[in-house]
Amino acid sequence: MDFSETYKHSGPCAWSPNGRMLATAVDFRLVVRDADSLQVLQLFSCLDKINQIEWASDSTYILCALYKRSLIQVWSVAQPEWICKIDNGPAGLVHARWCPDGRGILATSSFQLKITFWSLVTKHSESLQWPKLVMRGVSFSHDGKFAAVATRRDCKDFVNILTSESWELVTRFEVGTADLADLAWAPDDGSIAVWDSILDYKMLIYSPDGRLTAQYSAYENALGIKTASWSPSGQFLAIGSFDQTARVLNHLTWRPFGEFIHTPTIRPNGAVAVYRELEEGRHVVLEGRAEGLTNGMQFREAAAAAADAQGAREGPTKARYEVVDEQVVAVPNRKPEPDKPNPKQGIGLLEWSPDSQYLATRNDSMPTAVWVWSMPSLELTAVLIQKEPVKAATWDPTSARLAIVTGTARVFLWAPDGASCVHVPLADFHAVGLRWNPAGNAFVLLDKDTFCCAFVPRTDEYEGH
Known part of the structure; x- marks a missing residue:
């Protein structure tokens, strides 16, 4: 797996449906990059900060929603001089989306007063009053x-x-x-x-x-x-x-x-494999020379002292998956706080593999575990237990390959033939989001304000070797 360098972003990020381009927002600028080289193909400037971006189904146009201005700006990658602005008026704007044909846009107004259809072909609009929801319900x-x-x-x-x-x-x-x-x-x-x-x-x-x-x-x-x-x-x-x-x-x-x-304990057997993230130790890099350290005890004491000192820096933590062979495996469980709304319990993640053979789930009261179920056997196939809560778990759009991120500098991959842990070789990078390329040969890892691309061989390329 190869990683790119980091680039800035301010939130929205989307692959084109044909998998050839990657669009990201940097404040009021829309940056369109080549999917393979990540070179900038087009750079568009919007009138305000971009809150949302979305590609048309044919990868020709990109919409940028500017909620503060109640405005939608549409850009053409092939014809950068072409300009389209949609003003949603005093009703405001809280969400926008393309229609399947890529020539119509739906705009939801504030307080769900109406949802308006805007046609790029005929330039007319139609409204439907009282939509129930903002991002859902369509x-x-x-x-x-x-x-x-x-x-x-x-x-x-x-x-x-x-x-x-x-x-x-x-x-x-x-x-x-x-x-x-x-x-x-x-x-x-x-x-x-x-x-x-x-x-x-x-x-x-x-x-x-x-x-x-x-x-x-x-x-x-x-x-x-x-x-x-x-x-x-x-x-x-x-x-x-x-x-x-x-x-x-x-x-x-x-x-x-x-x-x-989703039980708090699992009994691994021949049909169920339990993978647990194992950290192999965090090492401390000492600035300067360590003289007079004649034995391991002295070195460990010096390293511990240096970890809190200004002149020490912390090296990356190594991690790997271990296959648990214990008779009973306990899944870390967190009790929800009864005095707070929206309790963190229940199945908060359901992700189908593209062939419908596997279902990945996460129980929010066990946020560090991802469960993979087999549809042909209707049984649990694998459980992946992480050190940190799972931020995202997404299937490769072309095969049964699952990618997981936990807000650390690691990416975890699962496939029917096993699981692996990959370290992201970038300084101060913590992956909190993941977007697969529709072609299945790359995915974007998102930090708070930076992103990088990971290029992975397709599963059919593995089989060809």
């Missing part, structure tokens, strides 16, 4: 023809089906939620999953014409659904709950055929 069909938008009026939740090209209303129907949390269109476009807030465990499956085809509730009178995710194949719907269990529904009966319980 899902496009996978053929790109329709959009499902959640709205709320008169204390009732509705799902609106609109055409994505002209934003014409096709149908609208009321859903049986008390406080809709999100919705998601199935990959086969035949169903729309709608789920309620954490106060009521309710998963509803609707057809696009508004017919309720299924309803599922695992339990009552307790905190319910925290996350939900369709598998890429569309055969499975994973539900992460506050009872520390991930349930997988099948698309035929809409009943769970797998319940994955």
Whole structure:
């Protein structure tokens, strides 16, 4: 694995859908780089700080949302002289996104007053009042023809089906939620999953014409659904709950055929491999000469004293994975604080592998562990226990390869044939975010205000050697 040098960023970062370019924001500047060489291809200056960037589906245009000015600026990589500005008006701007065709933009106003469709082709706009949510509550069909938008009026939740090209209303129907949390269109476009807030465990499956085809509730009178995710194949719907269990529904009966319980102890066996991050020691580099240190004890004492002295600097900590062969392995567990809202418990991460063969999960009350479940066997395959809480865990878009970062100078990789730990050879770099290139040959590691690229061989390149 090769690493680039670090570059500045101020938050937003996105690969182009074709995997050939990388766009980053540096305050009010949009920087577009070549994905392989990281050389600057285009540099655009916006009118204010960039809060959000997003590529069009054909990698031709990039939108920059400037929330403070209620403005969207759109740039063309091929024609840098082309300029487009969208003023969302006094209603404000809190989020923007592309329509699937890459020629229409949806802008959500402040206080969810309306969501406006702006066409780059016809230059007209259409608005839908009272969108329920800001970043969630909008899902496009996978053929790109329709959009499902959640709205709320008169204390009732509705799902609106609109055409994505002209934003014409096709149908609208009321859903049986008390406080809709999100919705998601199935990959086969035949169903729309709608789920309620954490106060009521309710998963509803609707057809696009508004017919309720299924309803599922695992339990009552307790905190319910925290996350939900369709598998890429569309055969499975994973539900992460506050009872520390991930349930997988099948698309035929809409009943769970797998319940994955995250227990505080694990018994490794031939089917389950437990990997634990092991630090091999932090070494101290002494400035100057260490004279008169005749034995190891004296050296260790001098090193300990030097660690607190001004003239000492700390070298990088070496780490690796060890395969745990203990009969019972305890997973570090943190009890949620009862006097604080949004308790850190339940399944907060659900990530499907691109082939739908594996499901990666994280129980937020066990934040240092990533669990990998096998769909063919419906069993736990691997558990990766880190030293620090997991910040991000993302699958390679082209293969069953999982990358994990924990806010340290390390990247952890898992594949069905094993796991590895890679040190990032950059000074004062702590990876808190990760973005895979759609081609699967690189990913971006994000620190607070810097980023670097890691270039990795594709899995088919491994197999060719």
